[in-house]
Amino acid sequence: MKNQWFVFTSLENPKETKTASPFLDYLTWNTKGRWTAEYKDSKFYHYENGDKGKCHPDCILNYISDAGEDWQMKIEGDHFVHAPKGDYSRAHTDTVMHYIGWDGRKWRAELLTLIDGLHPELISNCPEGMLLKADNAAAVYLVQFGQLHLIPNPDVYFALFPNWDKIHVKSTDEVNAIPMGLPLSLDACLIKADDSAPVYLSTNGVKSHIKSRGDFEKVGFDWDKIKTMTAEEVNKIPTAPEYEIANW
Structure with a gap:
């Protein structure tokens, strides 16, 4: 099964x-x-002002570029097709889109293609799912989708893990070779619904399913730290791609 998501980076x-x-x-x-x-x-599926009650489906999206120009975009396969003012005789393809968001800021959106829950373009030596730090630094990260996600403080760390012994220490060069992503939020936690078994990592307003007991324990998450919520509360949290574990 193939799904496509967007990965966002500030152009500023x-x-x-x-x-x-x-x-x-x-x-x-x-x-x-x-x-x-x-x-x-x-x-x-376009929602006016984010209101799902005001929705219309379409195969195209009209957006304002970071340069303030009018463009139309559609997705074909694993890339964007960009056409100035919808003129496809002048269109070009790309894997990224530069646009202005609701906040008035300039953003870069890149297509992330997931096949059966996995990102096929992950480099083989990227330690997906690993709890990681450099040998000469104190910062600890979770690695996901080829990026480092900082664990901002010990309180966040111990909301997820029982102790420090699952951290993998690598050289500074190895750690610095992995791009920096969004830090875990201060309310990051492990959650599950009271009427079902799946466990999720919840951070930055979304939840990622941890697919198996083996994956959960390989990373070093703490079973005793899981917060049980109502199914309604869990379902209200948007679902992000599944938590990936590479062969390390």
């Missing part, structure tokens, strides 16, 4: 990223409005 501050998501908040040039586009089933 390349170290700033947002959690991967199938939702893109954009400004449109044809109606001068604010819209949220959800990409699923090879279509965009």
